[in-house]
Amino acid sequence: MRLTGKSLLILFAVGAGFGLIGDHAAVHSGATRYLDTGGVPFILDSPIFFPVMVGLATASIGELRLHLAPPRPGDFWEGLAAAASVLGIYLLTSILTDESTSTATAFIACLAALVLVRFGDGRPAMICGAIAAVLGPVVEMIEHSAGIFEYTDNVDDLFGVGPWLVPLYFAFGVVAARLGELLARGPSGRRASAA
Amino acid sequence: MRLTGKSLLILFAVGAGFGLIGDHAAVHSGATRYLDTGGVPFILDSPIFFPVMVGLATASIGELRLHLAPPRPGDFWEGLAAAASVLGIYLLTSILTDESTSTATAFIACLAALVLVRFGDGRPAMICGAIAAVLGPVVEMIEHSAGIFEYTDNVDDLFGVGPWLVPLYFAFGVVAARLGELLARGPSGRRASAA
Amino acid sequence: MRLTGKSLLILFAVGAGFGLIGDHAAVHSGATRYLDTGGVPFILDSPIFFPVMVGLATASIGELRLHLAPPRPGDFWEGLAAAASVLGIYLLTSILTDESTSTATAFIACLAALVLVRFGDGRPAMICGAIAAVLGPVVEMIEHSAGIFEYTDNVDDLFGVGPWLVPLYFAFGVVAARLGELLARGPSGRRASAA
Numbered sequence: 234m235r236l237t238g239k240s241l242l243i244l245f246a247v248g249a250g251f252g253l254i255g256d257h258a259a260v261h262s263g264a265t266r267y268l269d270t271g272g273v274p275f276i277l278d279s280p281i282f283f284p285v286m287v288g289l290a291t292a293s294i295g296e297l298r299l300h301l302a303p304p305r306p307g308d309f310w311e312g313l314a315a316a317a318s319v320l321g322i323y324l325l326t327s328i329l330t331d332e333s334t335s336t337a338t339a340f341i342a343c344l345a346a347l348v349l350v351r352f353g354d355g356r357p358a359m360i361c362g363a364i365a366a367v368l369g370p371v372v373e374m375i376e377h378s379a380g381i382f383e384y385t386d387n388v389d390d391l392f393g394v395g396p397w398l399v400p401l402y403f404a405f406g407v408v409a410a411r412l413g414e415l416l417a418r419g420p421s422g423r424r425a426s427a428a
Numbered sequence: 429m430r431l432t433g434k435s436l437l438i439l440f441a442v443g444a445g446f447g448l449i450g451d452h453a454a455v456h457s458g459a460t461r462y463l464d465t466g467g468v469p470f471i472l473d474s475p476i477f478f479p480v481m482v483g484l485a486t487a488s489i490g491e492l493r494l495h496l497a498p499p500r501p502g503d504f505w506e507g508l509a510a511a512a513s514v515l516g517i518y519l520l521t522s523i524l525t526d527e528s529t530s531t532a533t534a535f536i537a538c539l540a541a542l543v544l545v546r547f548g549d550g551r552p553a554m555i556c557g558a559i560a561a562v563l564g565p566v567v568e569m570i571e572h573s574a575g576i577f578e579y580t581d582n583v584d585d586l587f588g589v590g591p592w593l594v595p596l597y598f599a600f601g602v603v604a605a606r607l608g609e610l611l612a613r614g615p616s617g618r619r620a621s622a623a
Numbered sequence: 624m625r626l627t628g629k630s631l632l633i634l635f636a637v638g639a640g641f642g643l644i645g646d647h648a649a650v651h652s653g654a655t656r657y658l659d660t661g662g663v664p665f666i667l668d669s670p671i672f673f674p675v676m677v678g679l680a681t682a683s684i685g686e687l688r689l690h691l692a693p694p695r696p697g698d699f700w701e702g703l704a705a706a707a708s709v710l711g712i713y714l715l716t717s718i719l720t721d722e723s724t725s726t727a728t729a730f731i732a733c734l735a736a737l738v739l740v741r742f743g744d745g746r747p748a749m750i751c752g753a754i755a756a757v758l759g760p761v762v763e764m765i766e767h768s769a770g771i772f773e774y775t776d777n778v779d780d781l782f783g784v785g786p787w788l789v790p791l792y793f794a795f796g797v798v799a800a801r802l803g804e805l806l807a808r809g810p811s812g813r814r815a816s817a818a
Contacts, residue, residue, distance in 0.1 A: 310544075314542055317542050336717055339714055350703055453726040505740045516737075520730065
């Protein structure tokens with residue numbers, strides 16, 4: 234492992250916390266609705282496995298990034314900006330629930346491109362983004378097929394889930410990778426002048 | 429005083445002008461409604477004391493910032509970007525009136541974090557932002573209690589005012605501080621290469 | 624000509640493609656409706672002359688920019704960010720169709736200012752933006768007068784077209800100019816470290 238246990242825990246906590254905030258917005262906007270969650274406990278508006286999965290995904294992609302290329306330097310503010318960017322996009326998908334889905338998806342894709350340019354470093358960031366952009370929606374499709382939740386009519390065009398999940402998860406992957414870089418130890422990985 | 433009379437006047441004018449634009453949007457979107465304003469004259473959709481208060485707050489925070497730490501260099505474009513950012517966020521609070529308030533508040537908080545990272549310099553910016561984030565909403569709560577205006581049902585959860593006022597005023601404080609820096613005189617404070 | 628045929632073609636294709644995406648959003652949101660388009664073929668939701676005109680405008684402004692001042696360096700990512708920014712603003716005008724038009728216009732103007740600061744270089748960028756901000760809406764007003772299309776009631780305040788067309792086209796001009804710079808040949812114009 235390239236990340237320490239503490240760094241992995243930070244990534245897990247950030248991902249889980251943001252998952253809870255974003256899912257709260259999705260449920261409140263009516264974008265998604267939980268159906269049969271097997272009786273597991275809920276935190277806020279989410280069954281407990283949801284924040285756990287987002288947290289694990291965040292930590293996994295952060296770790297993966299460090300196996301792809303050396304981390305670039307950066308500071309706390311760089312991480313804050315990256316995290317705020319992707320949480321903002323996540324919330325925006327709920328805010329745009331009632332808009333034309335193709336328009337919302339194209340708009341989220343524009344923001345994901347800005348996240349890639351601002352926080353990514355080309356190929357390594359794109360690999361992390363692409364993996365998240367495939368696995369994230371596929372896992373949600375499986376959960377949807379299993380009857381765990383449903384997206385509202387207006388945003389279920391992609392095999393039952395929101396098409397904007399693709400650019401949203403892409404941005405998530407890019408940001409998780411950047412956070413992984415910022416938490417990496419070592420001479421080049423920690424202190425620097427960025428942001 | 430660290431700022432000249434002319435610089436204070438510029439800050440006052442920018443704050444007052446933006447207050448008028450933002451309040452026009454708030455009234456038109458139905459986010460806020462003026463009730464008993466004591467018969468004072470209105471400018472656009474605002475009782476005259478509103479732009480005056482925003483202008484005074486802008487000049488005060490700009491001056492305050494210069495007592496906290498030396499100003500960083502920056503140019504006209506830096507100031508334009510800072511001002512456009514906070515006016516955009518202000519307008520967005522009106523645009524989001526009909527959305528879930530918790531979602532809107534979290535979204536505005538993400539944008540405020542981006543403003544802090546882009547235009548702030550850590551502690552001094554956070555102090556200015558925090559003072560604005562406390563005093564601004566408190567003043568509005570007092571005005572609300574006095575029957576001067578009311579927020580619409582959907583956005584009056586914070587003692588009668590919009591919860592997103594907190595991150596909005598925080599971003600305002602950070603930007604007012606940055607404008608104060610840019611208007612500071614002296615060898616290091618004026619001409620530079622930034623933006 | 625300062626741009627090669629290939630570069631002009633790239634600008635034309637980017638402009639035409641983005642025009643199709645943005646117009647699709649405008650038609651779907653109900654912001655605009657085509658009336659009498661003279662029986663020409665449609666691509667997606669646009670009569671064929673629309674993407675052609677946007678493409679020609681993009682190539683023209685890109686070429687024009689290089690006659691105003693030497694190009695600054697920049698890379699692919701810079702161009703991606705510039706293009707994503709203006710497409711995002713374009714889509715946002717559709718998303719904001721049902722909002723107060725003055726609020727939406729002021730908001731789009733804030734974003735256009737951010738585009739100017741981030742991607743522009745002062746006077747040359749402002750000239751390109753201003754030309755687009757005048758010619759674009761005027762051409763649309765003429766098309767509207769000719770009965771080719773109409774904007775919906777809420778957004779036809781500027782002689783039949785949307786007032787936010789002015790800042791939208793301004794941002795378009797700034798971005799087309801930046802893309803022209805990035806596609807310019809020569810020692811200083813091509814490879815660099817930007818973005």
